Amino acid sequence: MRSLPLLALVAAVLTVPAAAQPAVDRTAGLLRELADAPGPPGFEEGVRRIVVREVSPLADKVSYDGLGSVIAQQGTSGPKIMLDAHMDELGGVVRRVTDTGFLSMQMLGGWLDQALPDQRWVIIGRNGPVTAVTGIRDVHVVPADERTRVFPRDSLYLDIGARTRAEVAALGIEPGDPVVPDAPFSILAGGQRYLGKAWDDRVGIAVVIEAMRRLRSQGHPNQLFVAATVQEEVGLRGARTAADLIKPDIGIAIEGGITGDSPGRNPEETQAVLGGGPGIFLYDSSAIPNRKMVQLVAYTARSIGVPLQRDLVQGYGDDSAAIQATAGGVPTVNLVVPARYTHAHNGIIDRADFDRTVDLVVAMIRRLDAREVARLRDFTP
Structure with missing residues (x-):
């Protein structure tokens, strides 16, 4: 067989037929939209628009608390x-603009310092989104004794390519503007695992929307209040x-969980695995x-054939506590969709875990009639 010229070979490799791309159904499309939407604590407007659009046809009433x-x-x-x-998701807010056009950032939520350098970010200014990067030396x-050091967050600056304070202002950026990771959604090999930012807790938002959609048609014996809340990551x-x-x-919180199935993990940190339900x-x-x-959760999961992973995690907080x-x-109770690499730019979830979580939540709510709720709330010795 005659070999192709180099340019033709490169073109052949880079040209992927459209049919080879994983199919995106309605649920995957919703997960993509939610994951890609910007929404750090206190700046959830973009996510709120999606939530209201999705739940309004499913609800008898939509209202808001005083925080949004x-x-x-x-x-x-x-x-x-x-x-x-x-x-809300982990993010930041512009703190200060320097004379040379760099920006310092106040982090919002529980970031690891080692997750911050040399990352792309998006600043949501008054003129629209602006791409930034946290620089790295x-x-x-860098001296040899510093090459393995974790540099503290306060030593990092956002670089948007500006040269002066005036150029930053011309881009519509000022202190107080929100900053979010730049980490677009992608479907990974096999089509069943999704890469994206903010699975904590956009995956939970998608679960409650899909559960509400199904319960609208199936019915349930109670008043269901789906709450898409703000500022979880800051208290x-x-x-x-x-x-x-x-x-x-009764309260049921839905969260992005934590997995311990990637290499080099301490088994005492968490026992959950991706794809395990x-x-x-x-x-x-x-x-x-x-x-x-x-x-009740364990009984319901068994009755519908959904595997349930039990976990105990230190250093974790969730809305069920409030x-x-x-x-x-x-x-x-706090139910979770397992996720790898939370509280960082890029996380991974498994579609089967998501679908099974929706199944479990729907079955739970259909069981919670007045008699069952009274039983759960009875603490008589």
Whole structure:
């Protein structure tokens, strides 16, 4: 066989037929849109627009708390079930502009310092998005004893290519503007694993939307309040204010979980694996779930054939902690879609885990009639 000229060979390699690309169904499209939307704590507007668009046709009423959380009510009688996921993601905010056109950044949420250098970011200024990068020192000039050092976040600056403070202003950027990771959604090899930013907790937002969609057609015996909350990453704030308005009888938080199946992990950190099904947190640093709720989740999962991963995680907080401390005390549980590499630019989820989590949530809510809720809330010895 005659060999192709070099340019022709390169062109053949780079030309991928459209049919070879993984298909994107409605659910994958929603996950893509949610993951790509900018929304650090206090700046959730872009995510809120998507949520309101999706839940409005499914709800009897849509309202908001005073911080901007979305509360979509479905059903007008029966126990009040609060199904929660938070809209915000890890990000930052422009803190200061230097005379030479660099920007310092106040981080929002629980970032690791080693995840920050040499990363692309998007600043949402008044004239639209602006691409930035956190710089990194050149290896050729870094002394040998500093090459393995983690440099603190306060030593990092955003570089947008500007040369002066005036050029930054001309781009519509000023202190207080939100900053988010630049990490576009992508479908990985095999078509069943999704790469993207903000799975904590856009995957939870997608779960509650899809669960609400299914429950609209299947029905349920309660008042369902789907709460898409704000500012979880900086103190569980929106869950508290939303729960103050809802006054739920039961609370279910949906989160992006943590996996321990990548190389080099301590098995005591977490036991969950990608593709192993939804998870339930038996403990985290902010909340201990209601024991009867844990038993109900396990029973429901078995009854519908969904594998359930049990986990205990230190250094983790979730909205169920804020919900359970309102209205005189609310039985709560935190369910998770496992995710690799959370609280960083790029995370991975498994589509089967997502679908099974929706199955579990729908089955749970359909079981939570007045009798079952009364049982869960009964602490009589």
